[in-house]
Amino acid sequence: MFEGGADPMVADDYMDQVETQLISMDVTDDHLKIMLATYKFSKDAKLWWKSVTNQYKVEEMSWDMFKELFYEKYFSITKRWEFKDQFVGLIQGNMSITEYENKFTFLFRFAPEIVSNEVEKTKKFVSGLHDRMRPLIMAQYLKVYLEAVERTLMLEAEAKDKDVRREQWKQKRNA
Structure with missing residues (x-):
């Protein structure tokens, strides 16, 4: 209904x-x-x-x-323009990769003409990644959007694991 x-x-x-x-x-x-x-x-x-x-x-x-x-x-067209503008300016910021990708996918449907093919969509996604992650993904020159998302998720998981190990090492050293 x-x-x-x-x-x-x-x-x-x-x-x-x-x-x-x-x-x-x-x-x-x-x-x-x-x-x-x-x-x-x-x-x-x-x-x-x-x-x-x-x-x-x-x-x-x-x-x-x-x-x-x-x-x-x-x-309203005003609301659709607002979502389109959000897509144009979208950056990861403090979002996790999953949150960023969900927002990217949501906003993308309001601005399909901005990225007319898979390579441009991938480039737009990568360009909005956090400064720590972007160079690592850009260096791989990925042309498939889902591949870029998957690699970024893998890097994020590895970075979290590294942070956990670093924190454990600090706790051992201080003990």
């Missing part, structure tokens, strides 16, 4: 679920896609859709037009 509301991520998640289901059901007709997507509307979303049907010839509406109207209503 989709009720509408102010949270753009709920709207985006709903649209993602609908599109996944439409693909799995092999629905290609735009009108049928729209009817299936709006079938689960309730409350605010149902009222909004009723107003859309009064303004547009829904039978002739394309799926892309429906999505455009849906996102205009429930996921």
